[in-house]
Amino acid sequence: MSEDGWVALFSHAGKYDPLKAGSIDGTDTVAHDKGVIRAMCSRYKPHVLAKTDPNRTLFVGRLNPKTTEDTLLQIFSKYGKIKKCRLVRDVVTGFSRRYAFIEFYDDRSYEVAFHDANKMMIDSSEILVEHEHERKLKGWIPRRLGGGIGGKKESGQLRFGGRDRPFRKPM
Numbered sequence: 001m002s003e004d005g006w007v008a009l010f011s012h013a014g015k016y017d018p019l020k021a022g023s024i025d026g027t028d029t030v031a032h033d034k035g036v037i038r039a040m041c042s043r044y045k046p047h048v049l050a051k052t053d054p055n056r057t058l059f060v061g062r063l064n065p066k067t068t069e070d071t072l073l074q075i076f077s078k079y080g081k082i083k084k085c086r087l088v089r090d091v092v093t094g095f096s097r098r099y100a101f102i103e104f105y106d107d108r109s110y111e112v113a114f115h116d117a118n119k120m121m122i123d124s125s126e127i128l129v130e131h132e133h134e135r136k137l138k139g140w141i142p143r144r145l146g147g148g149i150g151g152k153k154e155s156g157q158l159r160f161g162g163r164d165r166p167f168r169k170p171m
Contacts, residue, residue, distance in 0.1 A: 065098060
């Protein structure tokens with residue numbers, strides 16, 4: 001399914017809907033877990049200091065804590081010229097938060113990296129590569145506030161509509 005197709009499934013009129021993102025088929029009318037309730041009640045504002053182009057910026061998640069910006073630059077530069085690579089770190093400890101944002105100079109490199117780098121192994125961790133949603137999808141709420149898409153069953157906060165867990169049609 002195309003990005004626009006599954007984004008439409010967990011959004012309503014172009015706005016992120018945590019209830020739909022928490023539903024296996026997008027038809028739930030009642031929240032099934034506390035994460036969805038937390039997302040529905042939160043008032044999140046997108047990062048105003050972000051200077052990258054959201055249409056050419058990839059979110060890279062599930063990184064190994066030992067992965068560095070240099071490693072990401074080396075691996076993702078094979079897809080095209082990188083304009084900016086930012087490994088997100090904890091403000092207090094300086095340790096990696098295990099995700100990064102990579103901006104490319106051109107759309108083709110961005111698309112090739114999006115399609116080819118997902119589930120790639122970097123430093124013994126299978127990574128997740130997604131489009132940046134924070135500035136592209138109105139009302140976006142990050143995973144830490146109960147929102148997001150995708151996810152793993154083991155985390156106890158499962159979301160549908162992402163690359164790992166696509167929506168299923170109702171039976």
